[in-house]
Amino acid sequence: MKITTQATGLKFPEGPVALPDGDVLVVEIHRGTLTRIRPDGTTTVVAEVGGGPNSAALGPDGRVYITNNGGMLAFEDNGYTWAGGIAPDYVTGSIQTVDLGDGSVRTLYTEADGQPLRSASDLVFDAHGGFYFTDYGKSDGITGDKGRLFYAKADGTSITQLTGGMEGPNGIGLSPDGTRLYVNETFTARLWWWEVIAPGEIRGGRSTGGSGGGNFLYTPGEYINFDGLGVEADGNICVASMIRPGISVVSPEGELVEFVGIDVDGDPGITNICWGGPDLRTVYITASATGKLVRVDDWPRPGLVLNHQLVEGREGDR
Template identity: 35%
Template sequence: MSEASIVAEGLRFPEGPTWRPDGSVAVVEMQGEALSVVAPDGGVTVLGDCGGAPNGSALGASGELYVANNGGLSAEGRGFWHAPRQIPGCVQRVEPDGTVTAVSGDLPGPSPHRPNDLCFGPDGTLYVSDSANWEDLPDVAAGHVVALGPDGAVLGALEVPAMPNGLAFGPDGRLYVAQSLTRRVLAVDVHGGTFGTPEKVLTLPGGMPDGLCFDAAGRLYVCGSVGRAVFTYVGGELAETLATGEGTQPTNCCVGGDGRLHVTDARTGRLVAFDLGVDPLPLHTGSVGVSAGSPAGARPLG
């Protein structure tokens, strides 16, 4: 059984890890309202002051980072934490100098919009999950997976009920979507704003699927969130369970160039790593600029 080592501590409800070419890992701190960078030696530096509650991150073509900001909400025990600086849910672009700008326009469906995770597709389209009003689970609305073009405009959207969450493209070219409230992971063919029909790939044995990622061999890693484990799948079959321990709440993961699976444990405030000796699946990148109708509310750090 693989055991995790601690990479960094003291993070404020971390999510959305992204491996960077210099060996650092970008993480969002939901309750810190920030995008931070964890150096290889474990040092943590705040890069972008995002406001709201940054929920996921993705690397852009020129080294910038994109953040799915749900506007100011995270889970806290049996209740919810609300950000001191509430903003409209949006996608933000964080420059290498820390400048933060909203780059998405109006998102489809009723508000509140709760952008959760994001990733680029093979053609440079940015895909974002909008989990809808998950603070009201008995009456949660259908969410969406939204395709954004280079100008931040919505190219198309797929309605997904029961809280669409983590996103990742697989080696088969399909977009994989965690559907948290059904414990399922779906896969869908997509190009630009045109979506196919989602197919159920797997159902988690415990917990709720949150973030997910692939390695170069095609293994799929799914964070079980309240299940306190990361589940590894090969060809849709459960191959290994990586326990994260009591009180951890693993939210998302990425495979680094160092051969390790990096996992954010929200409740302990840690970034941990499992030394699995695997290679990352090369990620697609793209660039999204500032759109004219973007909501305000984010600002540069300092």
């Protein structure tokens, strides 16, 4: 498996989004931007969104939807850059939209039921024009929030908390048929799932004491931190990991299909994955601690066409 570095010099990139023209969008937490990366590696800032943009997805209106954690501190460890804590100018987390045509930014949500969003982390759209997203929570190193899971409409008219009490919920994704919602937690390195019974309605409860009431699916038997996730066309869940840098490919039954090590200058911070190309077997991965976007052209299985994702000019319509 050949790993090619496509772009360097990024400020903790996350949330890659593959576009049909071969470009890739990423957010940069420490730059506060949505950034476009060309196939030749040149970068252009699409929009200054401020705070700490954490992930991105294409919405039903063609805009890019961004989960913003409100800002994190940058800190160095053994020559690598990380993100964490609470930025001095932090106000709240938010959901934003960006118009790719003119770069205009709109803040869609900053609270739910009168409670502020703390650290919106990752999102995934369903087929009904809504999206699920995780709120990781904030910590000052002494005390910290419990994480939450939300569902919101893309038009800004409705946002609902679905569950809470989680330990750093981060990556999120839907099964190919839309009947399962997957969420992982970072430091527990646990992958959970809920049954989707209607748009914005989920049911767990099969695992006693499951985080947020979720059903347990998988955890590795080693020290590792989970970050973002993506889903393959066959339903496997691909979880990006830090500490042991790579991608854990997990079956819907909770079995480890394979672990794909991703070595980018020793970067221990592999944080996100997405699929692009005409056959959805080109994988883009963020190596955040060294500020790189890398590409794998021969991923063994195709990725899932996401709702509202454009592939060779057509919209995902599963």
